[in-house]
Amino acid sequence: MIVVVGCGVAGLSCAVRLAEAGHAVEIWAASLPPRTTSNVAAAFWYPYQAQPRARVLGWARVSYQRFGPLAGRPETGVTTHRLYDLYHEPVERPWWADAVPEYSRLRPGERPAGFADGFVFPSLVIDTRVYLPYLVRRFGRAGGRIVERRLHGLAPALERTPLVFNCSGLGARTLASDPEVYPIRGQLVHVDDPGVRGILLDEHGADGLAYAVPRGDHCVLGGTADPRDDDPSPRPEDTAGIVERCARLDPRLARAPRRAELVGLRPGRTTVRVEAEVRGSACIVHDYGHGGAGVTLSWGCAEEAIALARPYLHPVPRRRPA
Template sequence: MVDVIVVGGGIIGLTAAMRLRERGAEVTVWAPSGPEQTVSAVAAAVWYPTRTLFEPRVLAWAAATYDQFRRHAFARVPGVLVRETRNLERDGAAGEPWWAPAARGVRYLPIDPPWTREIRFQAPLVEMGTYLPWLRERLVAAGARVVRRRVDRLEEALVEAPVVVNATGLAAGTLCGDPDVFPVRGQIVRVANPGIIVSVRDQGDPGTYVHPRSRDVVLGGTWQANNWNTAPDPATRDAILERCVALVPELAGAPIVGEEAGLRPARRGGPRVEAEKWPAGTVVHAYGHGGAGMTLCWGTADEVASLVCDESLTVR
């Protein structure tokens, strides 16, 4: 028997497992594949609560995650950068965005039409292809086990552990019968970095973003609800390139080095992070983060660890 089985090996599952291990739980992660094959690996992975509604605990998750990735960047953790970021707004908003207190130093600047305001802040950026394997290795070095295993029912894990963390993302809709879970397709294009170091995000619809990494630049984006297609679409790629070059002309002619599409695990009503008693034990749910998994992961992991380690659950 182990204390906790975390089902799901993306950014939500791995960070939750790490926080649980830090608090003394015996942890096993079940995942059907390596982290490089999760939707987390496709994400642009820049801190920003994309299409996430305000809740006090969501703000707390965002702030905790922001601070953790800043600490990672200071410690030179592989794959973690911090980029100056320009948010270009079009909606005429004048008040402070709900997420601003988490970003530690937001500035507001005038800008010419069609935009109505520029918001500047420093945002952590994570190169998931590097960071996720590093995180898995750190987790194993800390004493956790990572097992390649696919589950059809969460009861399979409850047979082997009294507490199961359900970090299954889109699969949670089936595994725990949640009708509010749905996919949101996102497609990105990666081009060689011509020397850009500032991220830019345009609030238009569809939104457009340019996120420079160490060797390439991630370009997007799309928000296609209930679209299950994970194959890159050439017309979508061309539209992304056109919008991004118009936004950052330095990208003109930059060679394409990759393109991917993935399914964000969205949920009507926002992320579900709570403990639920099942006949065979306790399931702690941690899914439904949509396009903000990286932005909320470490804060979510803190709450998951607190839920699991609550006295009523009696982690042994």
């Protein structure tokens, strides 16, 4: 038996891979979809402010490759969109560009007014309202079991099994006694989609982050990234700022009817932690601290976490042909 702590995108990705490989797996979590931080995420493929770069590049590339075959299947919530990465001054090609199959510089007429440079590449939008239930169904079909349980440490999981995957996100501050974990408050605004041409992103604006992510009949606007701010309530001034910044990406967004305002607390850390911790004959594999890149790194981190656990994984008997 393997216990995965956490039922957001990191925990579900690990659990699905393990269960589909034939292992007996339980997920233990205090919050299940749709009540996870992952459910709030705008969730488009982009390695947003994650470190260390060398490892992030590999994780992001693997995730891109895993999401690709899921795109266009309604039951997954994954769709392909071109991402317009916009800048206020000329820039060099980003460090992560090799993770995607195409990456080209925008010509002047292809950029919104006020932007001096930009790139375009094929990205993916992962609608977590659909995608997380899809992962839950995959996990269940593979024989996995989900237990709604609040933990105050990892000892109860280690009493159940010698192999635990800690995918507890912000909860790792307590469960893993990790003082490096801190909340990053992110606010989003959902509006009717006026026909945005793709994912529009301005990560480096002087007055804050701006992105517009099309999701069918509506558009997710962001955002904020306030470190060590754990206020879960939407703030009117943040909503106004988000809409104002996004209107520079597409002026029609200023008038788009608003549907919802949401806040999520991302699990921040100086570096993403994917690491095996040996405790006697037991092993805890940590997979947390992804900040705003949790979905983008999910499959890559899951695969590395499982590779780290391999010495503790019992061989799965091959099924005989019927």
